[in-house]
Amino acid sequence: MLTPVTDAAGAPFWEYAARGELRVQACGDCGEPRFPPRPCCPHCQSFAAKWRPVSGQGRVWSYVVPHPPLLPEYAAQAPYNVVVVELADAPRIRLVGNVVSRAGAPLGSVDPGRLRIGARVHVVFGDGGLPQWVLA
Numbered sequence: 064m065l066t067p068v069t070d071a072a073g074a075p076f077w078e079y080a081a082r083g084e085l086r087v088q089a090c091g092d093c094g095e096p097r098f099p100p101r102p103c104c105p106h107c108q109s110f111a112a113k114w115r116p117v118s119g120q121g122r123v124w125s126y127v128v129p130h131p132p133l134l135p136e137y138a139a140q141a142p143y144n145v146v147v148v149e150l151a152d153a154p155r156i157r158l159v160g161n162v163v164s165r166a167g168a169p170l171g172s173v174d175p176g177r178l179r180i181g182a183r184v185h186v187v188f189g190d191g192g193l194p195q196w197v198l199a
């Protein structure tokens with residue numbers, strides 16, 4: 064498994080995720096959520112930020128099923144999916160991840176044929192607090 068590489072702006076995302084909480088960075092002045100995390104609000108240029116809890120409900124906005132050539136560890140898990148999930152309560156925020164059968168399940172645990180654009184998903188947290196998605 065690849066482990067997250069964090070930076071100062073994104074570290075809180077992973078700290079909350081390790082506790083089983085999905086939060087997105089939002090502007091401390093205008094309140095607009097933003098992703099990926101960064102120091103400055105693109106809407107009002109404020110440097111104030113807070114971390115807003117979200118429901119973890121979303122929809123598959125897009126997805127791919129990677130094909131070889133793949134890195135060896137991923138080739139062993141193929142076929143698997145990579146999804147872009149649009150959050151229900153922050154529709155402009157889209158997170159990249161994988162749909163799995165349950166928290167901590169392998170990447171290839173869901174038949175890619177079950178995925179559809181618009182499918183409802185909700186977040187679960189796998190090993191090390193990695194956010195993953197399961198079909199609703």
Ligand SMILES: [Zn+2]
Nearest residue numbers: 090093104107
């Ligand atoms: Zn702002």
